Amino acid sequence: MxxxxxxxxxxxxxxxxxxxxxxxxxxxxxxxxxxxxxxxxxxxxxxxxxxxxxxxxxxxxxSREGLMGALLNHSETEWQAAVMGGPPPLGPGAPPLERLLAFGESRMVLNIKHAELIEAAGNPGARSFAALSFTTMHVRYLLGQLGVEGDLAYLATALVAPLEMIVLREQVDREQIPMDRITAGWTDLVRRVAGG
Amino acid sequence: MxxxxxxxxxxxxxxxxxxxxxxxxxxxxxxxxxxxxxxxxxxxxxxxxxxxxxxxxxxxxxSREGLMGALLNHSETEWQAAVMGGPPPLGPGAPPLERLLAFGESRMVLNIKHAELIEAAGNPGARSFAALSFTTMHVRYLLGQLGVEGDLAYLATALVAPLEMIVLREQVDREQIPMDRITAGWTDLVRRVAGG
Structure with missing residues (x-):
């Protein structure tokens, strides 16, 4: 046979x-x-x-650096899956403004965690363009859902920019601003951008 | 004597x-x-x-790297002097919204030039906290002059964040977005943040 x-x-x-x-x-x-x-x-x-x-x-x-890189990829992939298909308000099903605010808070926490992994991976200052494209596209999509008019690509980039690790780490590590004040600030920014 | x-x-x-x-x-x-x-x-x-x-x-x-560092310092100092005491609308004398928009455009051009100097200084990814404090304080001051209410420190950080070199270089080098579209986008962002 x-x-x-x-x-x-x-x-x-x-x-x-x-x-x-x-x-x-x-x-x-x-x-x-x-x-x-x-x-x-x-x-x-x-x-x-x-x-x-x-x-x-x-x-x-x-190497340990390689392990840190793998942890970073794993964490980013899991988070993107949660945004695309996880439970609301981060995942689909919640109104767009709620999703956008959940996205911002969740991404801040993730970026602070990732900053440590990136440093341990021996690549300080590194920035994943793939991750950045995903976040920017998602914000752009939600701004569209909210009926915001204007250059949505630019506005999405502008809303994602203050969530960047280098900005957050300065606020958290250097200026010691509490996370809830940073979250409240970003929420206010989103309302100003979306609300006009 | x-x-x-x-x-x-x-x-x-x-x-x-x-x-x-x-x-x-x-x-x-x-x-x-x-x-x-x-x-x-x-x-x-x-x-x-x-x-x-x-x-x-x-x-x-x-070394050549040292020279690039000196050029960077020189350029930053000259620019800050222009903001503090140069002719309007970048310097004092223009209405605050005009000054803020002039600041944004001027800082974008400067950051793109500085990105090249920083690279040549052998320090990619470097970021001057002194320069960043100055720009953020200036934006915060102008938001106050505009009568904007809220967490002005956060809003200033958020308006400065999309002017960061890493954000600009991605828009200009990778996505090839023309400078006038980037400037128009930032102007719209400022109006949304300040106008509410």
């Missing part, structure tokens, strides 16, 4: 194992960040938590 | 010479940027233009 051809939809067993291993490692890493912060995530701690050898962790991520 | 004490208001002759030399070198450097762009400014070209030896240029600036 001839061997059946592998189906295109199911990856070969080795690949599926690898994917499961990668997923398990990412979950363990996310867990470590939650428990001990970015500084607490070492290659040793990750190997111990995931129950694999240190060699496996190094083969997967190359 | 005893030697007269030097007056505190007049520096000793050596110092005055040094200051004149520095000023002449800066003027020559500014001139070279105007004529040939940042790339055209080399230590050799500067020595030739200023009519001094190459050693003098190196003693003064240390």
């Amino acid at each position: 001839s061997k059946p051809l592998p189906l295109l939809t199911s990856p070969p067993p080795e690949r599926r194992d690898a994917a499961r291993n990668r997923e398990a490692l990412m979950e363990a890493a996310v867990c470590l960040v939650e428990l001990h912060g970015v500084r607490g995530v070492t290659m040793d701690a990750l190997a111990a938590r995931a129950g694999v050898g240190k060699g496996t962790v190094f083969r997967r991520f190359g | 005893s030697k007269p004490l030097p007056l505190l208001t007049s520096p000793p002759p050596e110092r005055r010479d040094a200051a004149r030399n520095r000023e002449a070198l800066m003027e020559a450097a500014v001139c070279l940027v105007e004529l040939h762009g940042v790339r055209g400014v080399t230590m050799d070209a500067l020595a030739a233009r200023a009519g001094v030896g190459k050693g003098t240029v190196f003693r003064r600036f240390g």
